[in-house]
Amino acid sequence: MSVIFLLDLFGTAVFAATGALAAGRKDLDLFGVLVLGMVTAIGGGTLRDLTLGLTPVFWISQPVYLWVAAAAGIVTVLLTRAGILPGRLLPLADALGLATFCVIGAERAAAAGAAPDIAVLMGVMTGVAGGMIRDVLTGEVPRVLRRELYATAALAGAATTVTLLAIDAGAPLAVWCGLLVALSLRLAAMRWNLSLPIFTHRT
Amino acid sequence: MSVIFLLDLFGTAVFAATGALAAGRKDLDLFGVLVLGMVTAIGGGTLRDLTLGLTPVFWISQPVYLWVAAAAGIVTVLLTRAGILPGRLLPLADALGLATFCVIGAERAAAAGAAPDIAVLMGVMTGVAGGMIRDVLTGEVPRVLRRELYATAALAGAATTVTLLAIDAGAPLAVWCGLLVALSLRLAAMRWNLSLPIFTHRT
Amino acid sequence: MSVIFLLDLFGTAVFAATGALAAGRKDLDLFGVLVLGMVTAIGGGTLRDLTLGLTPVFWISQPVYLWVAAAAGIVTVLLTRAGILPGRLLPLADALGLATFCVIGAERAAAAGAAPDIAVLMGVMTGVAGGMIRDVLTGEVPRVLRRELYATAALAGAATTVTLLAIDAGAPLAVWCGLLVALSLRLAAMRWNLSLPIFTHRT
Numbered sequence: 001m002s003v004i005f006l007l008d009l010f011g012t013a014v015f016a017a018t019g020a021l022a023a024g025r026k027d028l029d030l031f032g033v034l035v036l037g038m039v040t041a042i043g044g045g046t047l048r049d050l051t052l053g054l055t056p057v058f059w060i061s062q063p064v065y066l067w068v069a070a071a072a073g074i075v076t077v078l079l080t081r082a083g084i085l086p087g088r089l090l091p092l093a094d095a096l097g098l099a100t101f102c103v104i105g106a107e108r109a110a111a112a113g114a115a116p117d118i119a120v121l122m123g124v125m126t127g128v129a130g131g132m133i134r135d136v137l138t139g140e141v142p143r144v145l146r147r148e149l150y151a152t153a154a155l156a157g158a159a160t161t162v163t164l165l166a167i168d169a170g171a172p173l174a175v176w177c178g179l180l181v182a183l184s185l186r187l188a189a190m191r192w193n194l195s196l197p198i199f200t201h202r203t
Numbered sequence: 204m205s206v207i208f209l210l211d212l213f214g215t216a217v218f219a220a221t222g223a224l225a226a227g228r229k230d231l232d233l234f235g236v237l238v239l240g241m242v243t244a245i246g247g248g249t250l251r252d253l254t255l256g257l258t259p260v261f262w263i264s265q266p267v268y269l270w271v272a273a274a275a276g277i278v279t280v281l282l283t284r285a286g287i288l289p290g291r292l293l294p295l296a297d298a299l300g301l302a303t304f305c306v307i308g309a310e311r312a313a314a315a316g317a318a319p320d321i322a323v324l325m326g327v328m329t330g331v332a333g334g335m336i337r338d339v340l341t342g343e344v345p346r347v348l349r350r351e352l353y354a355t356a357a358l359a360g361a362a363t364t365v366t367l368l369a370i371d372a373g374a375p376l377a378v379w380c381g382l383l384v385a386l387s388l389r390l391a392a393m394r395w396n397l398s399l400p401i402f403t404h405r406t
Numbered sequence: 407m408s409v410i411f412l413l414d415l416f417g418t419a420v421f422a423a424t425g426a427l428a429a430g431r432k433d434l435d436l437f438g439v440l441v442l443g444m445v446t447a448i449g450g451g452t453l454r455d456l457t458l459g460l461t462p463v464f465w466i467s468q469p470v471y472l473w474v475a476a477a478a479g480i481v482t483v484l485l486t487r488a489g490i491l492p493g494r495l496l497p498l499a500d501a502l503g504l505a506t507f508c509v510i511g512a513e514r515a516a517a518a519g520a521a522p523d524i525a526v527l528m529g530v531m532t533g534v535a536g537g538m539i540r541d542v543l544t545g546e547v548p549r550v551l552r553r554e555l556y557a558t559a560a561l562a563g564a565a566t567t568v569t570l571l572a573i574d575a576g577a578p579l580a581v582w583c584g585l586l587v588a589l590s591l592r593l594a595a596m597r598w599n600l601s602l603p604i605f606t607h608r609t
Contacts (some may be wrong), residue, residue, distance in 0.1 A: 022552070024607030031558065032551030033605050046457065051249065053258025055459025060524050067523075080607050117270075118263050132340070137538070139547045141342045145235030152234065170381070197235050201227030201283050242498050254452065256461025321466050321475075335543070344545045348429070350439030355437065404430030404486050 002177055008104055011097030012065050013072035015041040018094060019134050020076035026138045030077075035136055036065060037073030043130030047133065048122045049107050077121050091190060095153075099182035102127035102154035103161045103175050111171075116162050123158025123178075124151055149189035157182025207378055211307055214300030215268050216275035218244040221297060222337050223279035229341045233280075239337055240276030241269060242283075246333030251308050251325045255315050294393060298356075302385035305330035305357035306364045306378050314374075319365045326361025327354055352392035352399065360385025410581055414510055417503030418471050419478035422447040424500060425483035425540050432544045436483075441539055443479030444472060449536030454511050454528045458518050497596060501559075505588035508533035508560035509567045509581050517577075522568045529564025529584075530557055555595035555602065563588025 019040030023033045042059050049057040059065040079085040105126025109119040128151050132142040144150050161178030165171065188194065222243030226236040252260040254276050262268040282288040308329025312322040315331040331354050347353050364381030368374065391397065425446030429439045448465050455463040465471040484489040511532025515525040534557050538548040550556050567584030571577065594600065 020605070021607060024605045026547055026552070027604055027606045028547075028551045029553075029602040029604050031556075031602055035551060035557075047340060050456055051258065051260045051263065053260075055258075055457065055461075056520075057459075058459045060457065060520060063523050065522060066527065077605050080605075114259075114263060115266060117266050121269065135244050136339060136542060137548060137551070139342070139545070140230075141229055142235075142340060145231045145340070146229070146236060147232075150234075150400055151238075196234055197231040198230055198232050199223070199227045199283075200230050253456055254461065254463045254466065256463075258461075317462075317466060318469060318471050339542060342545070344432055344434075345543060348434045348441060348543070349432070350435075354441075355438075380530065399435040399437055401433050401435050402426070402430045402483050402486075403433050404427060 004100070004104065007096070007179075009064070009068050010093075011100040012041040012068045014090070014093040014097040015101075015130055016069035016072035017076040017090065018131065020073040021090075022134050022138050023073075024077070024080065027137075032075055033073045033172065034070050036137060037067045037076070037136065040130045040134040041065065041069035041072070043133040044101060044126040044128060045105065045130075047129045048109065048126050048154070052109060052114065052122065054112055064194055068153075086168065092187075095183055095186040095190065098127045098150070098186060099157055099179045102157045102182050103178035106158035106161045106178065107165070107171060107175055110162055110165050116166055117144040119162045119165075120158045123161065124154045127151070127154035127158075127182075146198070149185065149194045152196065153182045153186035153189060156185050176193075207307065209305070210299070210303040210382075212267070212271050213296075214303040215244045215271045217293070217296040217300040218304075218333055219272035219275035220279040220293065221334065222272075223276040223338050224283070224293075225341050226276075227252065227280070227283065231341075233277075235275050236276045236280055239340060242340065243333045243337040244268065244272035244275075244362065246336040247304060247329040247331060248333075250332045251312065251329050255312060255317065255325065256348070257311075257315055261353070295390075298386055298389040298393065301330045301353070301357055301389060302360055302382045305360045305385050306381035309361035309364045310368070310374060310378055313365055313368050319369055321364045323358065323361045324367075324380045326364065327357045330354070330357035330361075330385075350398065352388065352397045355399065356385045356389035356392060359388050410506070410510065413502070413506040413585075415470070415474050416499075417506040418474045420496070420499040420503040421507075421536055422475035423479035423482040423496065424537065425475075426479040427486070427496075428540050429479075430483070430486065434544075436480075439479045439483055442543060443482070443553050444475045445543065446536040446540040447471065447475035448509060449539040450532040450534060451511065451536075453535045454515065454532050458520065458528065459504055460514075460518055490523060498593075501589055501592040501596065504533045504556070504560055504592060505563055506561045506583045508588050509584035511569070512564035512567045512584065513577060513581055516568055516571050522572055522591070525568045525571075526561065526564045529567065530560045533557070533560035533564075533588075552604070553601065555591065555600045558602065559588045559592035559595060562591050587608045 005078045016037035019036035023036045028181030102123040109122035128144045135142040157178040161174045163172035219240035222239035226239045305326040309326030312325035331347045338345040360381040363384045364377045367377035419527045422443035429442045469539035508529040512529030515528035532551045541548040563584040566587045570580035
């Protein structure tokens with residue numbers, strides 16, 4: 001699954017770029033850029049590994065994830081300053097990163113022996129928790145809790161992967177199908193501005 | 204201790220309801236309702252299990268906690284929209300949930316071999332950490348850090364349980380006595396508006 | 407390394423004092439003082455132990471860290487109310503605490519078998535993560551992400567320690583040299599107001 005590994009690194013870089021941009025919105029310094037980049041990129045997978053008991057967590061045995069995230073954060077700053085950050089491509093890249101993370105997270109949890117419902121949850125967590133920590137660190141209510149279909153795309157992708165794994169379709173097919181489902185749903189949500197119902201209540 | 208198990212699920216549902224209501228105060232979407240409900244309900248026990256090294260954490264081997272939390276979040280939205288949420292009963296239910304969580308957390312830590320002071324701390328953490336994460340995710344300074352006696356009730360209940368366990372009174376007696384102590388203190392604090400002294404300091 | 411152990415407890419007390427003062431700025435109650443004090447003091451080491459898989463985490467086998475943090479929080483309140491808190495000494499004490507935490511964190515990670523880059527990261531995390539959680543709990547964007555050289559001093563100290571360990575210089579020498587490097591850099595940053603470049607970007 002080396003293509004999946006490359007996609008995973010790609011998602012790591014893209015998520016780190018969103019962290020770096022969030023740092024830029026709050027006038028953070030270079031350390032803030034690095035922290036937000038890394039936390040956004042590896043936060044979800046870290047929570048997944050911690051709760052599953054898969055320690056040391058993945059980036060300790062594979063520090064390449066940290067280096068990619070750090071490099072992506074710095075490159076984002078440089079490209080932004082040079083005025084050549086492909087800002088309109090970022091949401092598309094983010095959709096691909098989300099799709100990759102959710103299916104990899106679900107597959108990893110299933111491989112660790114998690115029950116199907118837990119594996120789906122772990123996929124969603126891998127996809128969205130890093131961005132939630134990024135938002136909390138910059139003083140925002142996490143966007144994923146109130147914007148257009150984002151977590152739902154991760155849920156659909158993870159559920160697809162887990163279902164295919166359950167019927168012994170094999171990991172590669174399960175991962176690729178899940179990835180396509182998540183990516184399609186996320187792109188559709190962006191294209192047609194789909195969203196979940198909002199719950200408003202004041203006491 | 205099946206009554207305790209039922210009380211634990213009851214506390215899970217009540218805590219999830221407070222998470223869903225917090226989501227409603229911030230105009231979150233359905234995913235936000237589910238996340239806040241689950242995080243409030245299982246956040247404290249998750250931190251307890253992680254720091255004790257009891258992984259996979261409890262809701263991975265017993266997903267019923269997640270489902271109860273998710274269902275309670277959705278039911279809260281429905282009841283609120285229908286205008287029939289028993290809002291005045293919620294604080295009473297929350298007191299019972301807090302009392303249950305703190306003694307179960309202390310008992311679980313003691314059973315895992317934690318020293319008495321650590322077991323008490325774990326009881327308090329089980330009772331209050333989920334609500335703290337809920338508040339941080341919605342951009343609030345955690346209420347438990349500044350309102351009427353709440354954590355103190357959890358502390359008293361956990362200490363009672365740990366003390367009785369230390370003198371070999373048996374888990375059922377220890378749990379029930381701790382629960383009664385925590386519940387009484389919490390209800391008394393609500394009834395007479397008891398609170399801890401506030402610390403104010405500007406530099 | 408009993409002097410290092412004492413320095414570690416000293417750093418714990420100082421970090422807890424900064425947590426208590428943060429509680430005072432937000433009008434928290436006594437429980438808030440205790441929580442912020444403990445979280446600031448042990449938050450970084452807890453994250454380090456969790457991600458490395460060193461569970462139960464350090465303060466469970468050595469509760470003295472918790473008691474020192476709790477006591478320091480209460481003493482801070484008392485000294486502040488009496489008007490005799492040595493406010494101008496606190497930043498100096500904090501620099502010593504930071505230097506101690508980052509080298510101890512790096513040494514502990516290296517001793518657990520972490521690769522050099524991971525050990526450095528763990529040192530930085532041990533030094534700064536507690537303060538970040540403190541700031542998030544009080545509704546602030548973490549200061550360490552945007553102020554004068556703070557994390558960089560921890561990074562230099564941790565890197566010094568890890569390098570000396572890698573060339574078999576022995577733990578005591580590695581720890582003391584790292585501590586001196588971190589302390590010097592932090593004090594220099596305070597004296598001459600050194601800082602990292604800020605990244606500002608609005609979309």
